Amino acid sequence: MNQAIPKQVLAGAEAFAHYSDNQALRIDTNTEAQALQQGRRVGISRTHESAALHVAGEAAYIDDMPELAGTLHCALGLAPIAHGRLLGLDLDAVRAMPDVVAVLTAADIPGVNDCGSIIHDDPILCDGEIRYLGQPLFAVLARTRQAARRAAALAKKIASVEAAEPVLTPQQAHARGQYVVPPMKLTRETQAGATTQAIESAPHRLQGQWEVGGQEQFYLEGQISYAIPKEGQAMHVYCSTQHPSEMQHLVAHALGVHAHDVHVECRRMGGGFGGKESQSALFACVAAVAARRLGRPVKLRLDRDDDFMITGRRHCFWYEYDIGFDDAGRIVGAEVTMVSRAGHSADLSAPVMTRALCHFDNAYWLPNVRMQGFMGKTNTQSNTAFRGFGGPQGAIVMENIMDSIARQLGKDPLDVRRANFYGKTEHNVTPYGQVVDDNIIDELVTQLEARSDYRARRAEAAAFNAQSPVLKRGIALTPVKFGISFNVKHFNQAGALVHVYNDGSILVNHGGTEMGQGLNTKVAQVVAHELGVAFERVRVTATDTTKVANTSATAASTGTDLNGKAAQDAARQIRERLAASMAARHGGAAEAVRFANDTVQVNGKTLAFEEVVKEAYLERVQLWSDGFYATPGLSWDSKTMHGRPFFYFAYGAAVSEVLVDTLTGESKLLRADVLHDVGQSLNPAVDIGQVEGAFVQGMGWLTMEELVWHPKTGALMTHAPSTYKIPTANDCPPVLNVQLFEGANPHDTIHRSKAVGEPPLLLPFSVFFAIRDAVAACGAPGNCPPLRAPATAEAVLNAIENVQQGV
Incomplete structure (x- = not known):
């Protein structure tokens, strides 16, 4: 090529010689410039196709679309209680508000009043039973968005309700046996009863309870749908969604028409993170029903507070575990119970729990394991997909177990982790029966350990802590093994x-x-x-x-x-x-x-x-x-919880070093070193950006993003940026070294690359356990800090107090 090659195209990983799909992948030492000249367009760094548009403010989102003449704006009236019955609505007061054109309730939906993703248990508008505080009761259509919002705000005054006691936590739901779907079990034993026997006869035993909080997706572009009625009962819906086909089907059901009557379109979203996989449906359905009813275009764009109050998020989990292990820290038997806060409906809670159970092993071979998963039905928003989709919640409890085993034995946690790694030719079958045939975790961790100077820095942290009574340092290295594919076969x-x-x-x-x-x-x-x-x-x-x-x-x-x-x-x-x-x-x-x-x-x-x-x-x-x-070769039996649910695994590891102020509980990430496996990268610049973003997002989940519901009313107290803290640029570590592990995917993926969206979100486990390491330095050797996640300043101070008291 004669044209100059932009610098950003030249930056990144090495390029690869041209090859066809019928040839073995060959890697050479050509630069990316040479690769471009040779005609290669993958394996090189390209800027995002919309990057210039984003910077210039020209990237069009749904709310940027010119509104058609006659467009009405929709807002939702929300339930003022968490649980009970809707006895009536004084809608005349709402209709009398300025610029209000119409008010719709569940009775105005011509088709099915349901937007459930898998199970039909999620009403679009309340049909009598109030399930959570913030549930949409009615929809207001007005000439302006502000007029619609002002009228919808009357919900507290015009709703006649009969309150009942809400169930708000997964523990409460579990105690009542109240679940959105039946419990799940996943067991792999060398023989019947082997898990219990192995735990009871093991040289060492670890029992405990733990909990991990949920997380708000906090996409920059909130939920929005713009419905335009067309001729012959057709409907065109512009929807910020990760799943246009599901929106098509649910809108068709709500309208009582066929799928071919509904046209769903999405050019781009301002973030999704799972929050727009299923939960965009309610808003698409309401907008479409209103547009059909009134014969006019309808836009429904949620206010951020309403978005928080209506939509679900990452499931919080509560765990009980019983572990048997030997003198080297190798696990010989493990029992774990996981209970998630599903919310008021099933949504995607079942597949999320499936993935959590399938990721409990993380990077470790478990000879005997018995797992149970319960999805507690609570009077809160229906929780849903979030980047990682249950995988992070399943794997982090195992990492907590590994860290606790190491502290109980007085060993470096990395040594205990390595003692439990999957093998290549033996000890390489997961609890659900899939052979780990692409295992690179040991060599990846070994590379990162050397590159990050983990051992020397761990010794330096110990020396620092010995002479620093207030500030404590902690360091941790954690691995990741993450399965790639939908765990429902036909989605692949x-x-x-x-x-x-x-x-x-x-x-x-x-x-x-x-x-x-x-x-x-x-x-x-x-x-x-x-x-x-x-x-x-x-x-x-x-x-x-x-x-x-x-x-x-x-x-x-x-x-x-x-x-x-x-x-x-x-x-x-x-x-x-x-x-x-x-x-x-x-x-x-x-x-x-x-x-x-x-x-x-x-x-x-x-x-x-x-x-x-x-x-x-x-x-x-x-x-x-x-x-x-x-995707070839997939199989899954949901009854036995066995099969091959994943096409391949992605691997990674991270080392994080933190500083904790023991007087305030404040923690600061000083440095993070990441080595992540994306196979043969299609675009190193994009992939590194994804790893960096996932790392910071996961760090937010585990250190600062705390969801709080009022213990009596069930109101979400952290429903806005003023009360819910996400990471900012100031929270990024001053040193963040991210490298891609070199090596092609042995499985036949697109140009031998690997997925990069979800797996790196598990890398900041290292941040949490580095904080736990620093807290442990406040007490006697061998202590096991009871640090909950997220590790907010309050949680850190509570753990320090317990450690200092020897609890």
């Missing part, structure tokens, strides 16, 4: 459309949604690479249910794995048609035609890509194609 599929226009430009549509994670950038790179053209030739359009049908949610870290493969399949078909056409016209074999650097080499001739496309068009060659991909 994707489709794509690729259009090549006769000027050589390319348009791509796929079933994934862009929420800032760079999915469209990677898919465009894949298509550009497959057709041998510049990245700038490829444009990815909005996710649209009228183009790719029956799509899966962009979740479970599968966005690029699924949609990248589908887009590659479509582009390959076009390339093969072009090759056959050129070979027939210019001679030679179709297999010998080469596409690279916007040119096509055929029988000794070099033609411009657009020239080839024009020739093919004149010859009536199909220049568009659909593509499809289904």
